[in-house]
Amino acid sequence: MEQLKKNEAFGGPEGPVVLVVMDGVGIGKNPESDFVKIANTPNLDWLREHAIYTEVKAHGVAVGLPDDGDMGNSEVGHNAIGCGRVFAQGAALVGDAIASGSMYEGSVWQELIANVNDKGSALHFIGLFSDGNVHSNINHLEAMLLKAKEQGVKKARIHPLIDGRDVPPTSVLEYVERFDAFLADINADGSVDYCVASGGGRMNITMDRYDADWSMVDRGWKAHVKAEATPFASMKEAIEQFRANKPGILDQDLPAFVIERDGAPVGPIVDGDSVIFFNFRGDRSLEITKAFEADEITEFDRGPKPNVIYAGMMQYDGDLGVPEKYLVTPPAIDRTMSEYLSNAGVKQFAISETQKYGHVTYFFNGNNSGKFATETWMEIPSDVCPFENAPVMKAVEITDEVVKAIEGGEYKFIRLNFPNGDMVGHTGVFDAVKVAVEAVDAGVGRIMEAVKQANGIMVCSADHGNSDDMCELDKKTGELKLNEEGKCKPKTAHSLNPVPAIVYDPSGVSKARKADVADAGIANLAATCITLLGYVPPADYTPSIVEVG
Ligand SMILES: O=C(O)[C@@H](CO)OP(=O)(O)O
Numbered sequence: 001m002e003q004l005k006k007n008e009a010f011g012g013p014e015g016p017v018v019l020v021v022m023d024g025v026g027i028g029k030n031p032e033s034d035f036v037k038i039a040n041t042p043n044l045d046w047l048r049e050h051a052i053y054t055e056v057k058a059h060g061v062a063v064g065l066p067d068d069g070d071m072g073n074s075e076v077g078h079n080a081i082g083c084g085r086v087f088a089q090g091a092a093l094v095g096d097a098i099a100s101g102s103m104y105e106g107s108v109w110q111e112l113i114a115n116v117n118d119k120g121s122a123l124h125f126i127g128l129f130s131d132g133n134v135h136s137n138i139n140h141l142e143a144m145l146l147k148a149k150e151q152g153v154k155k156a157r158i159h160p161l162i163d164g165r166d167v168p169p170t171s172v173l174e175y176v177e178r179f180d181a182f183l184a185d186i187n188a189d190g191s192v193d194y195c196v197a198s199g200g201g202r203m204n205i206t207m208d209r210y211d212a213d214w215s216m217v218d219r220g221w222k223a224h225v226k227a228e229a230t231p232f233a234s235m236k237e238a239i240e241q242f243r244a245n246k247p248g249i250l251d252q253d254l255p256a257f258v259i260e261r262d263g264a265p266v267g268p269i270v271d272g273d274s275v276i277f278f279n280f281r282g283d284r285s286l287e288i289t290k291a292f293e294a295d296e297i298t299e300f301d302r303g304p305k306p307n308v309i310y311a312g313m314m315q316y317d318g319d320l321g322v323p324e325k326y327l328v329t330p331p332a333i334d335r336t337m338s339e340y341l342s343n344a345g346v347k348q349f350a351i352s353e354t355q356k357y358g359h360v361t362y363f364f365n366g367n368n369s370g371k372f373a374t375e376t377w378m379e380i381p382s383d384v385c386p387f388e389n390a391p392v393m394k395a396v397e398i399t400d401e402v403v404k405a406i407e408g409g410e411y412k413f414i415r416l417n418f419p420n421g422d423m424v425g426h427t428g429v430f431d432a433v434k435v436a437v438e439a440v441d442a443g444v445g446r447i448m449e450a451v452k453q454a455n456g457i458m459v460c461s462a463d464h465g466n467s468d469d470m471c472e473l474d475k476k477t478g479e480l481k482l483n484e485e486g487k488c489k490p491k492t493a494h495s496l497n498p499v500p501a502i503v504y505d506p507s508g509v510s511k512a513r514k515a516d517v518a519d520a521g522i523a524n525l526a527a528t529c530i531t532l533l534g535y536v537p538p539a540d541y542t543p544s545i546v547e548v549g
Pocket residue numbers: 023024072073074075134135165166284422
């Protein structure tokens with residue numbers, strides 16, 4: 001790969017370039033629903049007036065998703081910011097592999113099917129049960145089940161992870177109804193036995209990330225593999241009972257359940273079975289994958305590992321080569337900004353707290369967990385508690401370290417992620433979201449001051465929206481959905497809104513001014529940072545949003 005060339009017109013600032021990713025902080029459309037507006041944000045307000053301020057796209061095709069109805073998410077967002085280009089992402093690649101049939105021609109699919117057909121064992125599907133298209137898509141699950149039947153698989157067991165985080169917060173019964181009808185249909189001729197075996201809310205079981213809370217994986221393993229969780233006759237019954245036990249509970253937090261028939265669980269995972277983890281996104285797939293693949297595991301008391309053929313929907317980590325078997329090849333994200341800067345000898349510092357640590361490192365580097373030579377990564381441990389109870393999260397600690405890094409003078413490029421707008425946005429608790437956004441603004445303010453002192457430059461943006469759009473809209477009318485008291489109904493998912501892209505050069509050394517870029521998206525931030533560091537961005541990166549020199 002070629003070396004970055006120095007820009008003759010501007011050789012970079014004296015201090016560092018600092019890229020702030022305000023996770024889930026977009027630009028809202030509805031005043032009642034926009035908690036970025038509602039929060040008190042003096043620093044962001046000042047920047048909007050006095051710095052270079054533009055809006056960039058962070059959803060749909062601008063970040064490699066199938067269409068503009070798809071909200072952005074952290075994976076595709078950080079991939080785009082880190083590699084400066086737009087790659088067709090998991091949702092699109094899996095959709096295409098299923099539509100064209102190429103997935104079923106692959107050796108992994110064939111091995112999974114042959115295994116159960118030879119042994120008369122069960123084909124299991126574990127994954128996120130919605131059409132959110134962030135981690136998975138229920139359409140992919142249904143398509144694979146139809147293909148399995150066509151190819152002679154007699155017994156399939158499905159382990160749904162209940163969403164409510166990429167789709168409305170208490171919408172699971174809509175998916176259950178649809179899926180029950182699908183199952184009734186596929187089972188109708190009596191030739192196969194396909195049913196739900198176990199499940200639970202995605203923030204309660206299985207889908208932990210970045211080693212934040214392995215007890216989630218423990219509960220998931222118990223339910224899916226050992227069939228140890230509260231037994232029910234159906235998924236619908238489980239959900240209704242859990243809701244009656246704890247009114248107001250969100251889908252993502254629902255406890256684990258197991259389905260029993262004639263007094264016995266219908267689908268523990270046992271020797272000889274095949275298992276497909278059908279999420280395509282990696283962060284929340286890596287731990288359960290480790291549980292199925294590792295010979296030894298210390299993170300929880302797994303017990304004996306059943307001898308199964310396990311495959312992920314995608315390869316989740318390119319550097320580690322995990323999982324060993326996968327159905328669809330991930331986007332070939334190469335030549336990231338981190339790699340270019342490393343080759344140019346630019347020292348880089350990346351930091352967030354646990355919940356977003358992998359976002360600003362592994363996602364940023366194209367879903368690779370390895371570091372480049374000039375990179376230093378720092379993780380601040382996240383709290384393990386409902387984030388509505390601690391909405392400031394680790395914003396202060398992250399900022400402390402960033403300020404130290406700016407003052408220390410060692411790093412020329414510093415990148416960080418403030419999780420608050422997103423993690424607290426996902427709780428749907430309005431008051432907490434306001435506090436969360438204010439914590440981000442306070443952090444940005446301190447970084448602005450440190451950048452000013454060091455004669456550096458700050459670039460401040462987001463990976464997608466969330467806290468800017470906290471109320472459910474009626475799909476048909478586009479109006480806010482109101483509850484019985486006339487208040488708006490909390491929305492827990494990301495938004496489709498654009499995000500800010502701010503360039504703050506307090507010393508004015510770069511002479512940065514808005515460039516004329518059509519249709520800018522967050523992918524344009526990579527070239528922007530490289531330009532502000534005094535280099536000419538790679539020719540195939542989407543262009544910088546500023547001109548300098
Ligand atoms: O929590 C997550 O896994 C997703 C939402 O599904 O959020 P983000 O993309 O911001 O990480």
